[in-house]
Amino acid sequence: MDRIEAMRAFVAVVNEGTFTRAADRLDTSPQLVSKYVSQLEAHLGVRLLNRTTRRTHLTEAGTHYHQRAQQVLADIDDMENQLGNLQTQAQGLLRISAPVSFAIRHMAPLLSEFQKAHPAVGIDLQLNDRKVDILEEGFDIALRIGHLKNSSLIAKRLAPVRLVLCASPDYLKQHGTPQSPEELSHHRYLQYSYMDIGPGHPLQKWLQTQGRKSDGSMISNNGDVLVESAIAGAGVALQPTFIAGDAIKDGKLQVILPEYEPQPMALYAVYAHRQLLASKVRGFIDFVDGFFGKTPYWDQF
Template sequence: MDRIDAMRAFVTVVNEGTFTRAADRLEMSPQLVSKYVSQLEQHLGVRLLNRTTRKIHLTEAGTHYHQRAQQVLNDIDDMENQLGDLQTQARGLLRISAPVSFAIRHMAPLLSEFQNAHPAVGIDLQLNDRKVEIVEEGFDIALRIGHLKSSSLIAKRIAPVRLVMCASPDYLERHGTPERLEDLQTHRYLRYSYMNQEASEPVHRWLQSAARNRGSDMVSNNGDVLVEAAIAGAGIALQPTFITGSAIREGKLRIILPECEPEPMALYAVYAHRQLLASKVRSFLNFIEGYFGEPPYWDHFE
């Protein structure tokens, strides 16, 4: 008995629901599929399936074995796929989720150059600042910004993300330039509603306190809106330099309290753990690595 063939036969029967459909998928006779499953049960010394004339039912042992066997087969296919990708052109539709402001400002040139290098790959880019469920929502890759916690997903660091407090020269002339964190209590805060508080302490704590005391500050779930409001003189914004960099370089915004700058975050490419890594995904991960530079080009304003 070839154990891998028997394992694949068993997994296919479970996935397809019948021996006949499994045989069609494996391009072999139902009798041979049944023989493989029976030999596997004999080898393991347990019954994996209860068979009736119409349906099959997994036993408790079969349920546990199916999960592990499926993973083993995925690993084997993944290994063979990686070797095959050396000779195979990346192709297919690549579905990517990315943060709104980052994608609008920085993704178009990247995707254009990627498709020039890999013309057989189509792109479906969905912009959303919420944390998408990669597997459930059918994404190949999600770009995320922050301090990522451990999970069942694989995260590849792409670039550092620097957060700065900034305001327009006009606003600072009218309200004064803060010299200490305590001075933020008297200033207007343009708050990003998805801000990760852990990533921006103690700065975020002081800005939040200022907002509570005033009760009239601006809140938005889009960083571009807040940066444009800051340029217009509406208050102080705590935003990443991939949004504020050009305005700082042009003198429309000034960095304040640089010594209190939060610890940098990072841009990550996140994809499903244990997923069969298609050539289109691997090619994109290789292409985006180092693309923005380190420090990234949007930080070249000082």
């Protein structure tokens, strides 16, 4: 049994969902793919897949093996690229997870320029505001926003993320412009579900109180909805400038209480530590480093 080919067959079946699609990906027959997987299971002494007529399902052992097998195969491919003097030519499919609003507003130019510089790299961009497990879910890189906690992953800081309180001029004309955090209690709050500015900040008490109110305030897990609601005069929003910046620049939103602005967060590229980093990952990290500048364009208002 060729263990590497058997490992590739198993990973392809998991990633593609069926033996037939895995065979198409590997340019071979479904029978040979099935044979490789069966030989691998016999060699390991465990069942990796539960098979039905329509789908395959990972066992617990299969889940663990798939995670490690993907890394091993990526390392082998990259080692062969280096030995073949191909490290300068990044190639392969780069799987990226990114926050929804940031990606929709700012990722397209970045990815377009990256692929011009690295035409052999394909992009699989998945948008999700939850914290994905990049190893378990097969991502090469995750873009994350916040104050990152210690982890076994490598984090590259890409840009500052500034949070501002803002409301439309018409709303402030009608309801008054607050001059202190205490005065915010009289205003409707357009709340982002995952907002966390840390304990001890003067705005934290107001945020916690507003989250329990049901007086016409709004809560959403999407910042674009909240910014558009603020523009329409629905209330006060605490949002990053990469979402609200254009509206502030155009005068549709007005920053309030700037002296109480929370400490900036940051945008990070997070990836797994590997002694031999895949060329496609290294190429992206090097390219995105400094792409947005010390003061990002969305903060220039």
